[in-house]
Amino acid sequence: MARLTVPRGALLVTAALLLTYVFVIAPGTSGQPTQPSPDRVANAEPGPTATATPSPPPRPPFPPAGRTFVGVATREGPYDFRAVDDFTAATRHAPQVMLFSVGWTSGPFDRALFDRIRDRGMLPMLAWEPWDHRLDEAALRNQIATAQMNRERATQPRYRLSRIAAGDFDDYLRSWAEGIRSLDYPVAIRFAHEMNGDWYPWCERANGNRPGDYVRAWRHVHDLFRSAGATNVTWVWSPNARWNNSAPTLHAYYPGDDYVDWLGISGYYGMGAFATYRSFDQIFRATIVQLRTFSHRPMVITETAATDAGGHKARWITEAFRSLPRYPELIGLIWFEVDKEVDWRVAGSPASARAFAQAVADPRYALTWTPDSVARTRTGD
Numbered sequence: 001m002a003r004l005t006v007p008r009g010a011l012l013v014t015a016a017l018l019l020t021y022v023f024v025i026a027p028g029t030s031g032q033p034t035q036p037s038p039d040r041v042a043n044a045e046p047g048p049t050a051t052a053t054p055s056p057p058p059r060p061p062f063p064p065a066g067r068t069f070v071g072v073a074t075r076e077g078p079y080d081f082r083a084v085d086d087f088t089a090a091t092r093h094a095p096q097v098m099l100f101s102v103g104w105t106s107g108p109f110d111r112a113l114f115d116r117i118r119d120r121g122m123l124p125m126l127a128w129e130p131w132d133h134r135l136d137e138a139a140l141r142n143q144i145a146t147a148q149m150n151r152e153r154a155t156q157p158r159y160r161l162s163r164i165a166a167g168d169f170d171d172y173l174r175s176w177a178e179g180i181r182s183l184d185y186p187v188a189i190r191f192a193h194e195m196n197g198d199w200y201p202w203c204e205r206a207n208g209n210r211p212g213d214y215v216r217a218w219r220h221v222h223d224l225f226r227s228a229g230a231t232n233v234t235w236v237w238s239p240n241a242r243w244n245n246s247a248p249t250l251h252a253y254y255p256g257d258d259y260v261d262w263l264g265i266s267g268y269y270g271m272g273a274f275a276t277y278r279s280f281d282q283i284f285r286a287t288i289v290q291l292r293t294f295s296h297r298p299m300v301i302t303e304t305a306a307t308d309a310g311g312h313k314a315r316w317i318t319e320a321f322r323s324l325p326r327y328p329e330l331i332g333l334i335w336f337e338v339d340k341e342v343d344w345r346v347a348g349s350p351a352s353a354r355a356f357a358q359a360v361a362d363p364r365y366a367l368t369w370t371p372d373s374v375a376r377t378r379t380g381d
Helices: 006-028 038-043 082-091 111-119 134-141 146-154 161-166 170-181 213-227 280-291 313-326 350-360
Strands: 069-074 097-103 123-129 187-191 233-237 262-266 299-304 330-337
Touching: 069 082, 069 123, 082 330, 082 350, 097 111, 097 330, 111 123, 134 146, 161 213, 170 213, 213 233, 262 280, 280 299, 280 313, 313 330, 313 350
Parallel strands: 069 097, 069 330, 097 123, 123 187, 187 233, 233 262, 262 299, 299 330
Antiparallel strands: none
């Protein structure tokens, strides 16, 4: 092995230092950043560009906080809007919701019914009734006594709640769920209302139904809609206002907040237990208080009206709208503009129309429904 002499070693060390300066130190001494070679620039891959996706604008709540909608129900529903026009002219108020009824014998889903209401600037609220409604119409035509009429129309074994819960109507339900899913706007469904009475075949106290059947049927219908992707539904659970202390309590019929968006109440001055004069507070307050013991969902008076048989219709209307602001949980009221059993209509009664128009002129009722609205499901929203 050759030995490394001092002169030759010094030469090698000097060469190493020169190479280090040329390739390592010198490129950084110019004060300019080192540029990549042209071929590397040409072949460089572009890096990902970060773009911020704009969030969609928030959908307006319906109704807005501090506001109350006023809706209407008519005999003809979306088949003929003349009664709606008469109501609007009489009250000088365009309703924001339209309630209409469909019995399960009425046939397949019909999108046109919903579109007609939407085109009028109203939220469609379907009163969906699992029965043969023709029996009710026949009883009214034959002027059968009320008690007998209730028994006859409520006895329809085909529509027992247990059959609904067991899936016997699933094909029909699914066709409606798919139809409603196809709508590009929200709707409300008030399914099987006034279940705490005994005058409909879906009432637990009629038609061979048993305790717990109502909740099971409701949940089955709701779950089927959810599985079909019909998420544009505001579910409205709507008992009748409690008429006396013997009326059944309501908690046993409640499907739960996971299955309900709005709590509804039906109540009229002028028939049944409310035939003698009772104010809005006397008819509804006890029920509102009871509902608040098990749910904090917003409430809607889904059916109400007053008779003028005793000459108090205008007074009742004035008192009703004066009472509404005292119940912050109430977000809407639907007037039953129908001549049935008695004449509940506002149109055609000048004093009642004036009282109604004066009441709804308050800014509290000045709002609009639009197809991009979303139902307010909490009172405090």
